[in-house]
Amino acid sequence: MNAPHLTRPVRVPVLMLKVWLALLPGIAAQTWLMGIGVPTQILIATVSALGFEAAMLALRGQPIKVNLLDGSAVLSAALLALALPPALPWWLTVIGSFFAMVVAKQLFGGLGNNLFNPAMVGFATLLVCFPAQMAQWPAQAPEVQATWQAIFGLSPFDAIASATPLDHFRTLSRQGLPFDATTDPRFAWVALAYLLGGLYLLAIRLVPWQLPLAFLGGLAASAALGQLVGQTASPLFHLAAGSTMLGAFFIVTDPVTAPSTPRGRLIFAALAGVLTWVIRSFGNYPDGVAFAVLIMNITVPLLDQLTRPAAFGHKGRP
Template identity: 40%
Template sequence: MFKMISSPHTHSGKLTARIMLWVIIAMIPAIIAQIYYFGFGVLIQAALAVGLALTLEFIVTLLRHKPKLFYIADFSVILTALILAVAIPPYAPYWVILIGTFCAVIFAKHVYGGLGQNLFNPAMVGYVILLISFPLQMTTWLPPVQLLNEPPTFADAYALIFTGFSTDGFSLHQLTAAIDGITQATPLDAVKTGIKSGAALSDIAHSPIFGSLLPFGAIAEGQGWAQVNAFFLLGGLFLIWKKIIHWQIPVAFLAVIFLFGFVQNLLAFAPNPLWHWFSGATMFGAFFIATDPVTASITPKGKLIFGALVGILVCLIRFYGGYPDGVAFAVLLGNICVPLIDYYTRPRVSGHFKKGGK
């Protein structure tokens, strides 16, 4: 007697856990670079986020009478926690990452029924809630530790996150007070604010937070930020090579940002378009956030439209909005449009004709 099983009878082997694990592995070089340039706070934030995320996942699956180990072992909640931990300032208070993780796991994921049923990217929901609710904590970035007279140790990072002061009693503001031109703003924010105030890019570039790794045109890239973006780019290319993500969304996303940056560079005194690629969360958003398989478009044409739409929204927010970067808002707004995009970009089924066709 033959064993009867339901379709599909062939499997690609791309289990959810395996996909999530590859994405986590691809993020590791960028996380290491972020630790090198911005200190151990990233590591502590990641530990807090992952610990709470696993705890919440266990509690929710227990309440919903679901197989606990099965859902925890798919690594999806760990990936969500890591993305959120990397996105927030490394030395934000501990309660910031805890609130963001709770919102991401509960409100953005399990309220909709769990993985595969959520409408919005969970990590970006948590990030946006934090950014709107706690703007001061979410915009207080420490410059690269190489610029500090006394780079914070692991003990300092732990003390800053849990008490607001280093082991020597210095606050984040005091740690940067000795650095000329540092106001705890990111390079992207510094350029946007400087241009609006009428300052020349050459003058803005004199700030120590701008490095000179590559000649990106009128202004050098942000020190530390460009290197982290470069590692996210390498990780994203690795994911495309492994066929974990498709090329359409990142390519459309980056192409639109380059085009907008190029036009702005021609019409106004704006940085070289390549500068926008390696500033803020551009590469992180292109390869690790916008490509979320649950909340992004799933059709080939739809992926291109979705990536371009998110790229346009990022540029509009960067150039004309009130926030220096807009990846989180752009991705969530793009998620809203996914059902419509997929509906009008569905491939024609073999044997069927278009309406009115033969």
């Protein structure tokens, strides 16, 4: 039995399972909006991520079973898949899993040693290398057969593709044209579903409140200021669009790649929110969450050092 002032240790598989369960409302809403391609991409990403993880563990001489069962690869695969277009060809999902598991995670030493969020490394790699395929999103949930034909290369991919609200915002803002910030209300339901899962994680104290609050606050404040200079998309639009809620509660909160101090978390997440708005408004990619998080991942060691509290009995940081 632990002493009253000590917390019970949380096993990694239990932690990963709770986060995965918190994703279920968002997965359900995204499947309702975009079709069977969402769970299909999760399955492809999970199988390939586990395969790459097992191969790298074997090459590194590490125990395979215990590392595969910790749930980290399964969770990273789900986060990667949820950021991908639902009808993306299967081989691109496999490439994304390779960069997530091998390059971003195992080459850094495995779980707990990686500097960058693995899922976002896989997503950003695909976005930079295959921008045309990564821009193909369905206007509505397509038929199962059409989705699987696109995923497995049996029909033209662009047959079920369309632009997203963030694409329209970026295009019109670059041309200096007014932007109607109203969007398909179904996208708002997806955002609310991820918000529900995120609130569950906050309620059970599995993620620190500073990270999602500062990220959403930084994004909303930037959007509000942007309206004053002609960027007419409202803070509410930015909060509901794209992967904002997924990023706020499931990506920014990654305990390995986020700061460990309360002040460091506030700075890290707030600046990630600001960068997300900057990339969305002025960059080449419609949704900047992945790049914002990866950029801020670089600053984590410095933030931890600068915001480390003074040791007991000392005036300054040790």
